[in-house]
Amino acid sequence: MPFKALNLSAPVMRGVQAAGYVDPTPIQLRAIPVVLSGRDLIGSAQTGTGKTAAFALPILSKLGVHGKVRVLVLEPTRELAAQVETAFRDFARFSDLRTVAVFGGVGYGHQRTELKRGVDIIVATPGRLMDYLKDGAINLRDIQILVLDEVDRMLDMGFLPVVKDIIGRCPRERQTLFFSATVPPEIQAVASFALKNPERIEVGVNRSVNTSVNHALYPVAWSQKFELLSALLAKINYDSVLVFSRTKHGADKIARRLKAENHSVAVLHANRSQNQRIEALAGFKSGKYEIMVATDIAARGIDVAGISHVINYDVPENPEDYVHRIGRTGRAQAVGDAFTLVSPENRNDIRDIQRFIGQTIPELKLEGFDYAPLTARPEPAPGQGQRGQRGGQRQGGGTGRTQGGYPHPQGGGQSRQGGGRGRFGEGRRPR
Secondary structure, X not given: OOHHHHOOOHHHHHHHHHOOOOOOOHHHHHHHHHHHHOOOEEEEEOOOOOHHHHHHHHHHHHHOOOOOOOEEEEOOOHHHHHHHHHHHHHHOOOOOOOEEEEOOOOOOHHHHHHHHHOOOEEEEOHHHHHHHHHHOOOOOOOOOEEEEOOHHHHHHOOOHHHHHHHHHHOOOOOEEEEEOOOOOHHHHHHHHHHOOOOEEEEEOOOOOOOOOEEEEEEEOOHHHHHHHHHHHHHHEOOOOEEEEOOOHHXXXXXXXXHHHXXXXXXXXXXXXXXXXXXXXXXXXXXXXXXXXXXXXXXXXXXXXXXXXXXXXXXXXXXXXXXXXXXXXXXXXXXXXXXXXXXXXXXXXXXXXXXXXHOOOOOEEEOOOOOOOOOOOOOOOOOOOOOOOOOHHHOOOOOOOEOOOOOEOOOOOOOEEEOOOOOOEOOOOOOO
C-alpha cells in the first residue's frame, strides 16, 4: 500500500515525497490509521522501523494549520529530541506548522525565542520541559496529542515520576501515543494512567539482527585492533561508518588516530557538550564526517539514513547492545555491513551474543593483513582495574571453537578468508 492510500494531508504528502519515502513500513501502515482515527496507541517497534514517521505524519495531517501548542512529544535524551523535532520539521516543510526542540545542555535563549514566536509542536526532554512549566514559559492546557516515546529508556534514566507529573498537567481529553520496546510492571502502570482503551501494535520486536545486514567477526590480537580497523577502512567501499567504543576515552583515542590518517571523523559520547553533539550528528548526517566514533549510550539517539558500515572496535558489553548497534545500518531496505573486531578476551562475550540472537556470526580474515599471533589485552596493573572485559575473567567458552578460539552457539565453527558478503572493492580514503 503506498503512502497516498493512508489519507495523509496534501502538505504532508508533499513532505513525504520530498523526503524520498516511497512505501510505508509495517509500523507506519498499522499506526498511521490508528493515529488519524483519534484512538490512543501503545506500540513497540525495533530501531530503524520508521517509528518516528509513524506518529509524526498523522499528527501533522491532523493539525492542519498553525495555531497554538497542541502536541507534546517527550523523548528520553537530547539527541532523540533534536532528531525527532527535525523529522517533524522536515515533514511539515510545506505547511505553516511550527516546531521546537526543548532540551538541556544548551542555553535557554533560542528555545525561549522560538516559544514566544508561537509553536504547534514541542519535542522535549522531561527535565528541561519541567523548567519551562515551572516558570510559565510553557502551558499544556491546549495539548491535544501527547506522545511518550522510548518509555522504557525513560524508566532506565529515572524519569517516570517526572513523566507522570507532566501527564497530569495535560488535559484529560486528549489523544496519547505510547511507545516502549518492553512493558514491565512499572511501565504498564504509567500506560494505565496515561491511556484510554489503547490500540496495541507490535512490529519487529525480537532478538534478531536485521536480515539486510551482513555481519562478521574479525579475530585479531588486541595490540593490532587499530591497525586492522585502518586496513578495513582502506579496503572497503563505504558511504558512512559508525565505529563503536565501549569507553569515552577509547572513542577519543580512536578518533585522534583516524584523524591522523586524514579521515573525516566526528566523536559522540557523554563528555561532549550539547553543541558538540549537535554539530557531530549534523555533520555525520550531511556527509561532512564520513566516520562517527561513538559510545553505546550516546549512539542510542543516532537516526541517520545511509550508514553503510557499523564497526564494533570493542565488543559490546551486553548482547542487547549488539542488536542496537547493528540496527544502525541496513535500514529502509538498504544493505549494510557490520564488522566486530574480536580479541581472545572477548570469547565469552561473543558466545553470549550468538546465543542471544540465535545465530552463528561468521569469522573472516582481511586478505593482505599481516596478522600477529592472537593475544589478549594485558591485565591492568594492581589497583588500576579494568572495565568491560568480562570475557577475559571467566572460564569456559563452550564446546565449539573456531580456529581463532571463539565459541559458537551450537558447536562447530567456521573461518573464511576474504571479504565474505561485505562490499569490498578497491577501497578509498575519505574526502
